[in-house]
Amino acid sequence: MTTTATAARPVSRWRALRTPLLVGGGGLAAAALLHFRDPNVSGSYGYCPFALLTGLDCPGCGGLRAAHALTDLDIATAASSNILAVALAVALVMAWVVWLPRRLRDPRARMIVLTSRVGVAVLGVALAFTLLRNTPWGAWFAS
Known part of the structure; x- marks a missing residue:
């Protein structure tokens, strides 16, 4: 059997959707973990090495707290924890659905x-967000 004959063979729906369903299941498992194990408890998921070394917030600081708030459907708290993480979560869910x-x-x-x-x-957006959240003008971006 040649490679072209193998490529022309139709793929079952399960085989086509296996990877997206596994990715979705992994996302749901991560969301469940963040829902039931609160990252608002200091050190519950460890500490940010960037913040420990520099004393500054990285673009991901507050991301776990934002994801936890999203699992409670508390958009305002999620946005105040890390607006970039909320935007990323929305983009990833939309990309997965598509x-x-x-x-x-x-x-x-x-x-x-x-x-x-x-x-x-x-x-560039991540760098600008990091710089802004670590200045007095962007203090409301800080976690």
């Missing part, structure tokens, strides 16, 4: 495909 039908059409479709420009833009 990924399901795309996988049915093309079993090799990826959840997220970033171009180098988008990757640089995301890193």
Whole structure:
């Protein structure tokens, strides 16, 4: 059997959706862990090495508290913990929902495909967020 004959063979729905369903299950497991084990207790998930070394908040500081608040559907608390983490969570959920039908059409479709420009833009936003949240002007971004 040649490679073209293997590639032309239709893929079952289960095989096409296996990876997205496993990713979704992993996300639900992480959300359940964050819901039942409160990150607001100091040290419950360890400490941020960046914050320990520099005394500054990194772009992820407050992200676990934001995710915990999202599991309680408390959007205001989540946004005040880390607005960037809330935006990332929303983007990931939307990407996952869009990924399901795309996988049915093309079993090799990826959840997220970033171009180098988008990757640089995301890193730029994270850097700007970090700088802003560690200044007096962006103190309300601090966790």
